[in-house]
Amino acid sequence: MHDLSLETILFAFMLTLFAGFATSIGALLAFFSKSKNYTILSIGMGFSAGVMIYVSFMEILPKSKNSFIELYSSEITAEILTLVAFFAGIAISAVIDYLIPEDVNPHETKSNSELLELKPQTKSSIISDSALKRTGVFTALAIGIHNFPEGFATFAAALENPTLGIAIAVAIAIHNIPEGMAVSLPIYHATGNKKSAFWYATLSGLAEPLGAIVGFFILLPFMGEATLGITFGVVAGIMIYISFDELLPAARVYGNAHTTIAGITFGMLIMAISLIGFKLV
Numbered sequence: 001m002h003d004l005s006l007e008t009i010l011f012a013f014m015l016t017l018f019a020g021f022a023t024s025i026g027a028l029l030a031f032f033s034k035s036k037n038y039t040i041l042s043i044g045m046g047f048s049a050g051v052m053i054y055v056s057f058m059e060i061l062p063k064s065k066n067s068f069i070e071l072y073s074s075e076i077t078a079e080i081l082t083l084v085a086f087f088a089g090i091a092i093s094a095v096i097d098y099l100i101p102e103d104v105n106p107h108e109t110k111s112n113s114e115l116l117e118l119k120p121q122t123k124s125s126i127i128s129d130s131a132l133k134r135t136g137v138f139t140a141l142a143i144g145i146h147n148f149p150e151g152f153a154t155f156a157a158a159l160e161n162p163t164l165g166i167a168i169a170v171a172i173a174i175h176n177i178p179e180g181m182a183v184s185l186p187i188y189h190a191t192g193n194k195k196s197a198f199w200y201a202t203l204s205g206l207a208e209p210l211g212a213i214v215g216f217f218i219l220l221p222f223m224g225e226a227t228l229g230i231t232f233g234v235v236a237g238i239m240i241y242i243s244f245d246e247l248l249p250a251a252r253v254y255g256n257a258h259t260t261i262a263g264i265t266f267g268m269l270i271m272a273i274s275l276i277g278f279k280l281v
Contacts, residue, residue, distance in 0.1 A: 012158035013212055015169040016151045020208030022173035022177030023143070026180020027118040027201035031194050041178065042255025046263020047270075048171035051246035054268040056243075059155065061086060061163060062185050064236065067229035078229075089237020096145055097245065136161045139181045144207035147176070150242070153235040156253060160232075167241070175247055176205060193281045266274070 064085060068078035154157050158165020180201040188197035219227055251260040 008159060008162075009216075011162060012155045012165055013209060015158050015165050016209040017155055017218045019169045019176060020147065020151065020205035021173040021202065022176035023180030023183065023200065023205030026173045026177040026182075027184035027198045029177065030184045031188065031197075031227040032182040037258055039255055042251045042253075042259040043266070044174045044265040045247045045251035045254065045266035046260040048174045048263075049243040050252065050264035050267025050269075051167050051171040051271045052239040052243045052247070052267075053264075054271045055157075055164060055167060055275075056239045058272075060232050060236040060239075060275065063160065064232035067225045067232065068247075071225040081229060082233050085233020086237045086240075089234035089239075090232065090241045091237075092149065093238050093241035093245070096149075128140050137187070137200065140204040143179045143183060143204040147205060147207035148214075149212035149238050151208035152215035153238050153263055154208065155212030155216060156231050163277070167271050167274055172208070175242070175250075176208075178250065180205065247263075 011101075061082060065075075065078045065082040067077060068081045072078060121187075154165060154169050156173060157168050183201040183204050184197040187200050188194060191197070219231065248260065251263060
């Protein structure tokens with residue numbers, strides 16, 4: 001986060017926009033997909049988890065520790081502070097999950113059969129249109145809350161290392177696609193209005209760049225080694241929580257153990273190669 005040039009800041013912000021607008025892609029897929037093959041989605045979820053897990057432990061946590069070493073010149077002190085920041089990131093994500101009702105929480109993975117139940121089959125369906133719309137609106141709000149810290153995580157990583165930022169943005173974008181579907185499906189089936197459902201999904205994704213902007217202006221006046229160490233530790237914790245709480249369970253729901261591990265391995269491999277390539281440039 002040492003490079004705070006306008007060009008770097010704009011690039012990091014554009015990455016958060018890209019990740020956020022993936023919810024719009026999810027909405028479009030929900031409207032136009034007749035038959036669904038979830039194998040690719042399962043591999044994609046595993047890929048996202050592989051990227052986030054690898055980069056958290058191999059790149060972001062070491063950066064956090066190095067920042068604390070610069071400040072305190074003690075490796076054991078730096079390691080303790082890094083772990084505190086890391087588990088604080090996990091705790092932040094866990095608290096957000098706890099405060100959001102389970103039925104509208106995007107981190108509570110739904111199977112295909114559960115998603116299909118959102119669509120009323122007859123006029124006498126026990127699921128009313130108003131209840132469906134309420135589900136979609138509250139899901140949009142829940143996703144927006146989750147996307148807020150994810151947006152800052154992408155932004156912070158991109159300021160430090162553009163390649164790292166791109167990888168994280170792609171991983172978050174992949175996991176935002178089914179979240180966009182979760183918002184748009186109930187609203188669309190309740191109102192019959194594709195445009196309204198699309199914009200609800202899109203607005204939930206805009207919490208990503210909003211998180212980047214708010215986080216940046218809050219931390220900018222305090223920028224230093226301590227802030228860097230805390231930020232990277234918390235970011236790593238958030239991404240590990242997302243990986244194990246949402247991405248890996250979703251990958252198993254949409255596919256199986258083999259598609260999940262294939263995605264994880266591929267994600268880690270691509271991340272490792274891209275980081276080596278960046279260091280060679």
